Amino acid sequence: MKSTFIFFGLIVVLLHLTCISSIAGEEAAGAGIKSIPSMTKMVGNFSKSTGLLNFIFPSNNKWTDGIGRLIMIGIGILLLYLAVHRQFEPLLLVPIGFGAIMTNIPLAGMSDPGGMLYYIYDIGIKTGVFPLVIFMGIGAMTDFGPMLANPKTALLGAAAQFGIFTTLIGALLLSKYVPGINFDLFDAASIGIIGGADGPTAIFLASRLSPHLLGSIAVAAYSYMALVPIIQPPIMKLCTTPDERKIRMKQMRYVGKLEKIIFPLSVLGLCVFLLPSAAPLIGFFMFGNLMRECGVVERLSNTAQNALLNIVTVFLGLGVGAQMSAEQFLNISTLGILFLGAIAFSIGTASGVLMARIMNLFPGSKINPLIGSAGVSAVPMAARVSQKLGMDADPENYLLMHAMGPNVAGVIGSAVAAGVLLTLKDIAG
Amino acid sequence: MKSTFIFFGLIVVLLHLTCISSIAGEEAAGAGIKSIPSMTKMVGNFSKSTGLLNFIFPSNNKWTDGIGRLIMIGIGILLLYLAVHRQFEPLLLVPIGFGAIMTNIPLAGMSDPGGMLYYIYDIGIKTGVFPLVIFMGIGAMTDFGPMLANPKTALLGAAAQFGIFTTLIGALLLSKYVPGINFDLFDAASIGIIGGADGPTAIFLASRLSPHLLGSIAVAAYSYMALVPIIQPPIMKLCTTPDERKIRMKQMRYVGKLEKIIFPLSVLGLCVFLLPSAAPLIGFFMFGNLMRECGVVERLSNTAQNALLNIVTVFLGLGVGAQMSAEQFLNISTLGILFLGAIAFSIGTASGVLMARIMNLFPGSKINPLIGSAGVSAVPMAARVSQKLGMDADPENYLLMHAMGPNVAGVIGSAVAAGVLLTLKDIAG
Amino acid sequence: MKSTFIFFGLIVVLLHLTCISSIAGEEAAGAGIKSIPSMTKMVGNFSKSTGLLNFIFPSNNKWTDGIGRLIMIGIGILLLYLAVHRQFEPLLLVPIGFGAIMTNIPLAGMSDPGGMLYYIYDIGIKTGVFPLVIFMGIGAMTDFGPMLANPKTALLGAAAQFGIFTTLIGALLLSKYVPGINFDLFDAASIGIIGGADGPTAIFLASRLSPHLLGSIAVAAYSYMALVPIIQPPIMKLCTTPDERKIRMKQMRYVGKLEKIIFPLSVLGLCVFLLPSAAPLIGFFMFGNLMRECGVVERLSNTAQNALLNIVTVFLGLGVGAQMSAEQFLNISTLGILFLGAIAFSIGTASGVLMARIMNLFPGSKINPLIGSAGVSAVPMAARVSQKLGMDADPENYLLMHAMGPNVAGVIGSAVAAGVLLTLKDIAG
Amino acid sequence: MIIDGLKLTLLGMAVVFSFLGLLVVIVHLSARLLKSFTEKEATAYEFHTRRKARELTPSEDKRKIMAVISASVSAHRAGRK
Amino acid sequence: MIIDGLKLTLLGMAVVFSFLGLLVVIVHLSARLLKSFTEKEATAYEFHTRRKARELTPSEDKRKIMAVISASVSAHRAGRK
Amino acid sequence: MIIDGLKLTLLGMAVVFSFLGLLVVIVHLSARLLKSFTEKEATAYEFHTRRKARELTPSEDKRKIMAVISASVSAHRAGRK
Numbered sequence A, B, C: 001m002k003s004t005f006i007f008f009g010l011i012v013v014l015l016h017l018t019c020i021s022s023i024a025g026e027e028a029a030g031a032g033i034k035s036i037p038s039m040t041k042m043v044g045n046f047s048k049s050t051g052l053l054n055f056i057f058p059s060n061n062k063w064t065d066g067i068g069r070l071i072m073i074g075i076g077i078l079l080l081y082l083a084v085h086r087q088f089e090p091l092l093l094v095p096i097g098f099g100a101i102m103t104n105i106p107l108a109g110m111s112d113p114g115g116m117l118y119y120i121y122d123i124g125i126k127t128g129v130f131p132l133v134i135f136m137g138i139g140a141m142t143d144f145g146p147m148l149a150n151p152k153t154a155l156l157g158a159a160a161q162f163g164i165f166t167t168l169i170g171a172l173l174l175s176k177y178v179p180g181i182n183f184d185l186f187d188a189a190s191i192g193i194i195g196g197a198d199g200p201t202a203i204f205l206a207s208r209l210s211p212h213l214l215g216s217i218a219v220a221a222y223s224y225m226a227l228v229p230i231i232q233p234p235i236m237k238l239c240t241t242p243d244e245r246k247i248r249m250k251q252m253r254y255v256g257k258l259e260k261i262i263f264p265l266s267v268l269g270l271c272v273f274l275l276p277s278a279a280p281l282i283g284f285f286m287f288g289n290l291m292r293e294c295g296v297v298e299r300l301s302n303t304a305q306n307a308l309l310n311i312v313t314v315f316l317g318l319g320v321g322a323q324m325s326a327e328q329f330l331n332i333s334t335l336g337i338l339f340l341g342a343i344a345f346s347i348g349t350a351s352g353v354l355m356a357r358i359m360n361l362f363p364g365s366k367i368n369p370l371i372g373s374a375g376v377s378a379v380p381m382a383a384r385v386s387q388k389l390g391m392d393a394d395p396e397n398y399l400l401m402h403a404m405g406p407n408v409a410g411v412i413g414s415a416v417a418a419g420v421l422l423t424l425k426d427i428a429g
Numbered sequence D, E, F: 001m002i003i004d005g006l007k008l009t010l011l012g013m014a015v016v017f018s019f020l021g022l023l024v025v026i027v028h029l030s031a032r033l034l035k036s037f038t039e040k041e042a043t044a045y046e047f048h049t050r051r052k053a054r055e056l057t058p059s060e061d062k063r064k065i066m067a068v069i070s071a072s073v074s075a076h077r078a079g080r081k
Ligand code: NA
Pocket: A195, A196, A197, A198, A375, A376, A377, A378, A410, A411, A412, A413, A414
């Protein structure tokens, strides 16, 4: 350790000596364009290109390019901490956090045209390619069996989308009453989709309607998805009676292979006839699922859920993180988005639970309302929360598989809601 | 199930109520550009953006944009059925079929600029990148050992390319005598290559010479490759005597590693000196094979034949399917192409078999003419057909490995033929 | 074999017959633009499009487009030979060699706009994307444990970068005194980075500063990295006494997980404050390393070091090889670069070793100077050389893990040096 | 704007419920149509799992082997005495 | 046009046959040149496969063990009587 | 130009040494700060590896079994005599 300090000292001394000695050489180097100025000037120029000076004296005197970048780097580190230590959706938040750090390095210009993060964003996110490829991979990983065995639970996944639309209204309200927040209808729609609790859908919609909010929306979506075990339980308990929480659901029937193959095509068919604007999302989701279930393209399905999904996840995360520049992130809007996101998840959870209670008013086999909250998606976290609360109420009540039904239905529900919001451009005007 | 219907009814009622009640609100919303029109108008606008209405009343009144799309979706489903249930080349036909469905969803515009399928086609297929990467992967999967052990069987792979050129003539004949069919020389060449029974070669050539026929040519090529076990046997029996079918071939010699390493370089060398226009196809095919055989880049070879090949196969299939728009597919030309494709495979099969018989007229070890049909490529299906017919004639006659020689030679033969056809632009004054 | 020759003869005869017989048909085909000229003319045109004729009579009469291409193909084959038989960095030199062959095939135009190699270069290398993705993969493969256990060895990795800068001066000297060599400051910097003994860094810097030298620089870098076991030992022996070579180093301490997680962030932090210009290289390197060490994104880390790394390696190699056109490679500059590369490695090795000796002058635990040479990077080859020479001096002296410290520090050192050289544009007035 | 939000909510929730409601109907119908296939599969599946379960408990064989060995050990001991 | 097709056919088939014909010649030549390498490899390969085949049938060892165990069992039974 | 090269060399080596020198300092500091974590981990790691090592040498068990079998074999032989 000592030797280290001594060496380091020597170098500093050496550098200073050269500065002084090279003043004489100033003229010799002034000839060509590509020549280097005098040593003092060179060191001066170089020190201008260090990050330290640029944090304090940003080139354009905007605080967002100076200290703002430092704050954003701190937020990036916070995301990494949450991802690594608290295991908040690490697969996404590690790349997002690192991307946020890299995009805010002064002078590096990694998100400027020609920079690596620029290419990632430009090729993969602005075009919508990455979220769709991820959706394909998730489709290849999703087993719709539990939903097919008990289809009416899909309605819980519909009800939970109520959080999306109330949040949309909330965003408009904030926009009206809070000075400094100005969300237009597209922004409000993009913010609402946080309540879909589905990353790729949120990123796809935001990249289409409000690219400038992409960073905060993605961060809010993934953060709240990771917080589901904290957000949901109190709401679920509030909306249910102890007796309801003890309802046992009958064992699921066996679901045939053919049913599973027909299903993705049925969903796509509905999308074709009812809501073509949702076709990219639902199309790729169901394409992935068909590859999984058809049984004849196993190698494609494996690659879609592994190598391809992983590759695109890394780059999607970096590209989303790259949108977290100080200028776009450090403002009151982001706070509004974070606040609205929490609302969205809460209302979605409550809607799902209450829908289950309403459905129990009708004749037929009863549903444990705890599985209603799984309708927000956040696969498979929300289903696990249902399972946990079910066991808290009755240690022999296994709700996990029953909760997977609304859980996966919620993904379709969010994609449908995104489809409706994507038609805004056509509806308006 | 009952509750489902009741809910569904409730929603419909709700929707109607709102329509009526919101007429009063019409003026309030008319202010900004991004505001939403009255509820009735909104529902009207929205229903215009459903697929159902667009099938019946397409925006531009062309039938290919209305009912035509529905027919194409049906064809997509047919391809999926053939792929999944009949196992017709599922690795390609599942993505192609799904791509065909997605490209024909009205209003979704997935193949329009900015749509996912557009990007796939534009980046991967128009450029020729995907077929070449697939060829590299196939090269890394191909063992040329059987051909090296008995090189003269490569001539069978040459003879079978006769199907390509007779089909080319057939296309020109159709074009002359059938009204409504107008193939130019480039189209005819692209159609002929179906007879090469090699997917990437066909897609590469068609994307270069006749992009508008790409969809039908790719579908024809893969369909007939899957139909090889049905198309070939009658022709093979017709062209051989029972005695010939019983010819046993002597066991193959051991092929050394060095021979296998030298081989891809030899093929590339020939291509350099004789036919540079085939260099992309043969170059990437042989690059893949060299990675396989050289023994020092196993990890690259593995990735080329697995993760990379699978990723590109998914996107190639989607991109090819995306070319199957109603306008380009639903015409007499497609029927012509399907008809010519069947001719191509039949003549190729017959040529290969007859070539074997001709070669048996010369002194030297005899060839079982059943392996001649494997020269059309369609690896490894055609070789398996040879094996099966060989065992039908003599239950102890194992032709599989002998048939792999002309089989892989046929791939080179098709690439060479494609190279000749690619020089058309230079040859034609 | 006989039958082969006979067939081949028959075809030649057939071809000639047609030439003669088709003179009569000359007028019939002259109608449309897409028609084919007479048989004689066609064969003439076709033979003009063979590679053979183009080697001898290149279309623009430049020797680099004629015999020059043939020489470059020979060099490509030489690289393949070195890679396959001598196992010189085969993962890179197999694709580079093959790329060099393919880019020099006359008329194929694989590196011209629209060609496959053009796309690879344009998308992956000109943008700097491929080297950075590879750096991420290498980061995910690198264990910084040995460096963390004995951090002062990192200074050896700093000293070894002296080779980079002396080579830079050497390039400027050559440029001044050798007629025919004209390197500007950017070229000199790109050549110097060969001494970094790190492929992706060299390719990234050269693609930024001197794209026209990319081919020769990459080839020099990878060749000398493969030659490390031949270049380093004599220099290492020259710079050390037998007693020094016998120094045993104490066993390394255990390095905690948290230390390993903090480390990549520390390096990135230094980069942010001190040298933002190195951010792309160091950022992606450390991102890969963080994915490895953080323990919560194992699937991303695995993909980054396997499927993704392999895919990009194949294309990076092809793209680099594609820059080896005769015009750019066959000149005195390339010889100069190869000569300077050898100098760079030698000086880097010597600097590392001497630095270790200087450090031993200070109090503290002694370092075996043999591990100093590992500071040039060339992971893990250089560390193995240290190990081997250590065992030659004392058969029970295991230096491998101790040498991994300076070895991985050398990668960071080279990236830092590259960062300094990248600021040249800003430093120079 | 707020009124726009309310309208969107109505439209959106109606579409979401219609979509998933119709999906429930379709799933019910396809389950009914494919009942025979599914039942055949279910029987085969149960048979298969039961058989597998049996194979995974080769305790009998193990017990026999153990018995033999312990017997031989005691025989050996007996022999010593 | 049709005559163009015929011409193309001739040219194309000639090139295809020339290409694969020359390839046959080259493969023959390289096989002859590399004969010594190949033969060495072939011998090693055969030796290796034979050895492997032998290793895969360790029946002798197994038989011995079984013999020992059954012997001990019968010894045990004999002891009982 | 040559003088430019010399300047660059000085600047470059100074930056490289500063960077890696500071890194050494930071690594030292973080190692000191995280000492308690590392030591806990190291103890757990050593315990784990020792245990594993023990598990990987089940020679005792094997020896016992072998002893039993050989004993039973000799008993069998003894019985025969
Ligand atoms: Na959802």
